[in-house]
Amino acid sequence: MSKLFKLLSLFLAVGVVAAACSSDSSDDAGTTTAAPAETTEAPATTAVELDADGSLLDTVIARGKVHCGVSGSAVAFSETQADGSVTGFDADYCRAVAAAVLGDANAVEFVALTASERFTAVQTGDVDLLMRNTTWTQSRDSDLGMDFGPTTYYDGQQLMARVSDGFDASSTVADLDGAIVCTNAGTTTEKNIAEAAELAGADIELLAFETSDEVYETFIAGGCDITTTDGSALVGRKVKQQPADQEWVIFPATPISKEPLGPTYGQNDSVWADVINWTVYATIIMDEYGIGSSNVDDHVNDPGEVGRLLGGEGELQTVMGLSADAFYQVIKQVGNYSEIYNSNLNPVGLVREGSANAGWLDGGLIYAPPAR
Amino acid sequence: MSDFNVTGAEGTVSIKPPPETPKLPPRLWIKENLFSSPFNIFLTVASTGILLILGRGLLSFIFSHERQWGSTATNLRLLMTQAYPEEQYMRVWVCVGVIFTLTGLSMAVWNAGSRVALRRLGSFLLSTGVVIDILTLLAPFSSSATIIWLCVGTGISLFGGSLVKFSDEDKTMSVLTVTVIALAVAILSLWVVPYGHHSFVFERTPRSLAEAGTVALTTKLPWTIMLLIGIAAYFAGKAIREKVSQNVLRVSVLTIWFLAPPALLYLVLRDPDFDMGHVLNTDIPIFLVFAAVGAGLLFWLTRPTAGELGKVIAAITLLIGFGSFLTPMRMIIRILILLLAIFAISAPTFAGDTQTRRRYSLGWIGVSGVTCWLVTAINTPSTVEVPGSFFIGGVSLTLLIAIFTIVISFPLGILLALGRTSTMPIFRILCTWFIEFVRGIPLITILIFFSIMFPMFLPKEMEIGEVASIVIGYSLFSSAYLAENVRGGLQSVTRGQHEAADAVGMTTPQKTLFIVLPQALRVSIPPLVSHCIGVFKETSLLAIIGLFDILYIARNVIPNQTEFLGSVRENLLFVCLIYWILSYQMSKASQRLERRVGLGER
Structure with a gap:
C-alpha cells in the first residue's frame, strides 16, 4: 500500500512539473514574437496567415x-x-x-x-x-x-528559325507549313502554337522536350526547323547560343500570345x-x-x-x-x-x-x- | 572428398585449404582466356573495338572546345552547399575535420586495413599507366598535351613495372599507408595545379568568387590540414587502444559516430543562436527534473522483484505520454515522457544486479540529455542567413536527406518487420497493412504529398520545414521496403534457435534482441545495403519537387545563368560522377562488412 502511495506521489510530482512548464510556455508564446519558443505551438514567426483584420x-x-x-x-x-x-x-x-x-x-x-x-x-x-x-x-x-x-x-510567345531555311523577320505563322516545331512539354506555349498554326491553316509537327536546353540542343543540331517560347527567352538564347555557322531570326513582330x-x-x-x-x-x-x-x-x-x-x-x-x-x-x-x-x-x-x-x-x- | 579428414570420436574436422591455381605467365593467360577459340577471338576483337569507340566518344565529348567546363568549376560551391555564406566556411571545414578525426580513430580502434603485396600494387600501377596511355591516344588532345600525358602514363607504368620486377615475392605494405600516400599526392597536386580554386574559369577573365585570405578562397591548405588531422587521429587511437579496454573504446567511438551527424548539422553548420536565459531557466531545469525522476523510477523498476506493478507503471507512463498531446505543453516534455515510457517498458529486460540497474539509469540520463540538447538546438533560430528556405543545398542536402532517412528508417523497418512476423494479430495486421499500403504508392507521389499537402494537415499553429516533412515521408516509404528485407532475414532464423532461447528461459524481448535479430540482420546485409544505395540515389527525385539538391542545381539552375546558358550536359556528367563515387564507396563498404561477418562462408 505504501508503495502505491509513493508511486502516486511520484506521478503527482511529474504532473506538477508538466503543468508548470506548460503554463510557462504559453507565457512565452504571448510575449516573444521574434524567436520561436520551444513548443510546437510556436508563435507565428513563419506562418503568415491572413487574419481577418490584419494585413x-x-x-x-x-x-x-x-x-x-x-x-x-x-x-x-x-x-x-x-x-x-x-x-x-x-x-x-x-x-x-x-x-x-x-x-x-x-x-x-x-x-x-x-x-x-x-x-x-x-x-x-x-x-x-x-x-x-x-x-x-x-x-x-x-x-x-x-x-x-x-x-x-510585357512578354509574348514568338518563333525562332534559321535564315538559311528562308525565314526572315517578316515571316508569319502561315509560313510554317510542314515545319517541325520544338517546344517545352506541358506548358501553354505548346497549346498556343498549335492554336495559332490551326488558325493560320499551317500544318506543323510538334516536338515537346522536358527542359529548354534539350529544345535548343535539338534546334542547333537541326532536329527541328522552329523553336518557340516567350520572346524574352528566345532573344537570350539567340545572343548566347547562336553558332558561328548559323543565323537565327525571331518572328513574327507581333507575338502569337500575350504574356x-x-x-x-x-x-x-x-x-x-x-x-x-x-x-x-x-x-x-x-x-x-x-x-x-x-x-x-x-x-x-x-x-x-x-x-x-x-x-x-x-x-x-x-x-x-x-x-x-x-x-x-x-x-x-x-x-x-x-x-x-x-x-x-x-x-x-x-x-x-x-x-x-x-x-x-x-x-x-x-x-x-x-x-x- | 580426400581433402576432408574427419577424426571420428572428437568430431573435429580439419579442412585443408583448396590447392592454389597456378599463375599463368601473361602470354599464356591471354591465350587461355581471350583467344582460346575462333568465337572467343571474335568476341575479344569486337568488344575491344566497341570499348575503344565508346572511350573515344566520351573523351572527345569531355575535351571538346564547345564544352563549358567553366560552368562546373565556377559553380562547384553551388553544387556542394548551395548558398552557404563564405565567411562561415570554417564551419564546413570543422565538420570535415571531425569526420576525418573519427575515421582515423576508428581505423586504429578496429585495427582496420589489410596488407597488400607490393607486386600486386606494382601490376595495378602498370595497368593504370597503360590505360592512361591508351586513353591519351584516343583523346582529341593537342600534340604537346598528348606528349605530356603519354609521359605521365609511361612513368606510372615504369614505376609499377619496376615494383613488380624488383620487389620480393612476399613483401607487403599496409593498405592504409597506400591510401595515405595516394591522398597525399592528390592534395600535393592542389598546391601545384589550381583546380578547385574558385577563380579558375576557362573562357572569361578570371574572377575570384571569394575574398582573398578567407577559407572559402582555396581548398589546398584546409585539405592538407585535414589529412594531417586524420593521420594524427590514427596514431592517437593506436596509443589509446593500448590503455583502454577494447569494448569501452568501441562503444564510445560508435556513440560519437551516431551523435556526430545531428550535432554537426544542428550545432556547427546551423549555428543556433542560443538564448542563454531561456536555456538556464527552462531547458536545463526540465532536463534535470526528468533525469532525476526518470533515473529513480528506472532504478526502482529494474528490481528483479518489480513484477506486474512495474508493467502497470510503464503502461501508465505511456498513457500519460499520449495524453500529453491533448493539453498544450512543451514538445520536449511530451517527447521525454514517451521516451521514459519506452525505457520503463523495456526495464524488465535489463533487470539484474545493482551495477546493471545503475548502468540502465545512467543510460536514461544520457539519452534524455542528448534529446534535450538536440531539441533545444533544433528549435533555436539559425544565425546562418542564406537565400532559400534551407541553410544547405546541393550535395550536402542530398547527403543530409539520405543519411537521416536511412538512420530513421532502420529502427522503424526492423520494428515493422517484427510486427509483421509477430503472433499478436493487431500488430501483425496493422504492420502488414502499412507495409502493403506504402509499397503500393510511388515514391514521387509520397514526396509531393509530404512537400505540398502534409503542412496543410498539421494543426494551425504547428510549423514544419519542407526538408523535415520530406525526411518524414521518405523514411516511412523506405522503412516499408526495409521491413520486407528484414523479414526475409527473420524467416531464415530456424525454429531451433527460437526453441533453444525459450528453453533457457529468455523472455520474448531478450530472445528477439539477443538471438533472433543478430542472426536475421546478418543474413539481410546484402539487400539492406542495396536498399541504402537505392535510398541515396533516389534522393534525385527531390529535384522534381524543386528542392535544391545537386541534380536540380545542375539541370535547372546553372544552365540558366546568363554566363553559362545551356551548359546542362557538362553538369549532368559531373553529377553522374558524384553519384557514382558515393554509391561505389557504399557497396565497397558492404563487401568489407560481408567478409567481416563471414557471409557466404558459414
Whole structure:
C-alpha cells in the first residue's frame, strides 16, 4: 500500500512539473514574437496567415524580412549565381519591395519555387508575393485566389528559325507549313502554337522536350526547323547560343500570345497590394522624370509629384502604412524601371526601345497612374 | 572428398585449404582466356573495338572546345552547399575535420586495413599507366598535351613495372599507408595545379568568387590540414587502444559516430543562436527534473522483484505520454515522457544486479540529455542567413536527406518487420497493412504529398520545414521496403534457435534482441545495403519537387545563368560522377562488412 502511495506521489510530482512548464510556455508564446519558443505551438514567426483584420504588411514589418517567391532558374529574370545570391529583373523587384517596406533592399528571403508549387506557396503563406514570370490570366485572377499587380514586363510567345531555311523577320505563322516545331512539354506555349498554326491553316509537327536546353540542343543540331517560347527567352538564347555557322531570326513582330508578367499576391489584402503596386509605379514614374539611383538625392525637395513620392511635402506613403521615404529608398537602393531593366535584360540582348516595354511616351505600354 | 579428414570420436574436422591455381605467365593467360577459340577471338576483337569507340566518344565529348567546363568549376560551391555564406566556411571545414578525426580513430580502434603485396600494387600501377596511355591516344588532345600525358602514363607504368620486377615475392605494405600516400599526392597536386580554386574559369577573365585570405578562397591548405588531422587521429587511437579496454573504446567511438551527424548539422553548420536565459531557466531545469525522476523510477523498476506493478507503471507512463498531446505543453516534455515510457517498458529486460540497474539509469540520463540538447538546438533560430528556405543545398542536402532517412528508417523497418512476423494479430495486421499500403504508392507521389499537402494537415499553429516533412515521408516509404528485407532475414532464423532461447528461459524481448535479430540482420546485409544505395540515389527525385539538391542545381539552375546558358550536359556528367563515387564507396563498404561477418562462408 505504501508503495502505491509513493508511486502516486511520484506521478503527482511529474504532473506538477508538466503543468508548470506548460503554463510557462504559453507565457512565452504571448510575449516573444521574434524567436520561436520551444513548443510546437510556436508563435507565428513563419506562418503568415491572413487574419481577418490584419494585413500582411504588419506581419512583414514585424518579421523584418520579405519572403519573395522567385523561379531561381530563369535567365536574366531570377538567376541563382555561383555564390548562391539571386539576381535578375524579378529579383530586383523583390528588393524594391523590401526597400519600400523595410527600408533595406537586402531584407529579402528568396524562395525558389517551381511552376507547380508557386500558388500553393502564396496560399500557405510561405511567400508574401510572387515575382516569378507569372502570366496574368483570368483563371488565375478569379479561380485561383490570386491578385495581380501592375505588369512589369510585357512578354509574348514568338518563333525562332534559321535564315538559311528562308525565314526572315517578316515571316508569319502561315509560313510554317510542314515545319517541325520544338517546344517545352506541358506548358501553354505548346497549346498556343498549335492554336495559332490551326488558325493560320499551317500544318506543323510538334516536338515537346522536358527542359529548354534539350529544345535548343535539338534546334542547333537541326532536329527541328522552329523553336518557340516567350520572346524574352528566345532573344537570350539567340545572343548566347547562336553558332558561328548559323543565323537565327525571331518572328513574327507581333507575338502569337500575350504574356503580361508582374507581381502576384494573395487576394483580398488591399493594404499589401497597394504597397506592391505603388512600389512598381514609383519606379516607372521616376523613370519618366529621369530620376535614378545616382541623382535621386538632388530631387528630394522637388515640388509636385517627385517630391511627394520621395517623401517631401504632401507625401502619401505614411497613409499607406510605410515610412515617408519608402520610395526614396527604392530608387536609391535598387533604381528606377530603366535601371532595373537595362542592368538585367540588356546583357541577354533585350532592349526597351521599340518594344512593348518602352515607356508610354515612347510608344510602349509601361504607364503609371499619377501620384497625388 | 580426400581433402576432408574427419577424426571420428572428437568430431573435429580439419579442412585443408583448396590447392592454389597456378599463375599463368601473361602470354599464356591471354591465350587461355581471350583467344582460346575462333568465337572467343571474335568476341575479344569486337568488344575491344566497341570499348575503344565508346572511350573515344566520351573523351572527345569531355575535351571538346564547345564544352563549358567553366560552368562546373565556377559553380562547384553551388553544387556542394548551395548558398552557404563564405565567411562561415570554417564551419564546413570543422565538420570535415571531425569526420576525418573519427575515421582515423576508428581505423586504429578496429585495427582496420589489410596488407597488400607490393607486386600486386606494382601490376595495378602498370595497368593504370597503360590505360592512361591508351586513353591519351584516343583523346582529341593537342600534340604537346598528348606528349605530356603519354609521359605521365609511361612513368606510372615504369614505376609499377619496376615494383613488380624488383620487389620480393612476399613483401607487403599496409593498405592504409597506400591510401595515405595516394591522398597525399592528390592534395600535393592542389598546391601545384589550381583546380578547385574558385577563380579558375576557362573562357572569361578570371574572377575570384571569394575574398582573398578567407577559407572559402582555396581548398589546398584546409585539405592538407585535414589529412594531417586524420593521420594524427590514427596514431592517437593506436596509443589509446593500448590503455583502454577494447569494448569501452568501441562503444564510445560508435556513440560519437551516431551523435556526430545531428550535432554537426544542428550545432556547427546551423549555428543556433542560443538564448542563454531561456536555456538556464527552462531547458536545463526540465532536463534535470526528468533525469532525476526518470533515473529513480528506472532504478526502482529494474528490481528483479518489480513484477506486474512495474508493467502497470510503464503502461501508465505511456498513457500519460499520449495524453500529453491533448493539453498544450512543451514538445520536449511530451517527447521525454514517451521516451521514459519506452525505457520503463523495456526495464524488465535489463533487470539484474545493482551495477546493471545503475548502468540502465545512467543510460536514461544520457539519452534524455542528448534529446534535450538536440531539441533545444533544433528549435533555436539559425544565425546562418542564406537565400532559400534551407541553410544547405546541393550535395550536402542530398547527403543530409539520405543519411537521416536511412538512420530513421532502420529502427522503424526492423520494428515493422517484427510486427509483421509477430503472433499478436493487431500488430501483425496493422504492420502488414502499412507495409502493403506504402509499397503500393510511388515514391514521387509520397514526396509531393509530404512537400505540398502534409503542412496543410498539421494543426494551425504547428510549423514544419519542407526538408523535415520530406525526411518524414521518405523514411516511412523506405522503412516499408526495409521491413520486407528484414523479414526475409527473420524467416531464415530456424525454429531451433527460437526453441533453444525459450528453453533457457529468455523472455520474448531478450530472445528477439539477443538471438533472433543478430542472426536475421546478418543474413539481410546484402539487400539492406542495396536498399541504402537505392535510398541515396533516389534522393534525385527531390529535384522534381524543386528542392535544391545537386541534380536540380545542375539541370535547372546553372544552365540558366546568363554566363553559362545551356551548359546542362557538362553538369549532368559531373553529377553522374558524384553519384557514382558515393554509391561505389557504399557497396565497397558492404563487401568489407560481408567478409567481416563471414557471409557466404558459414
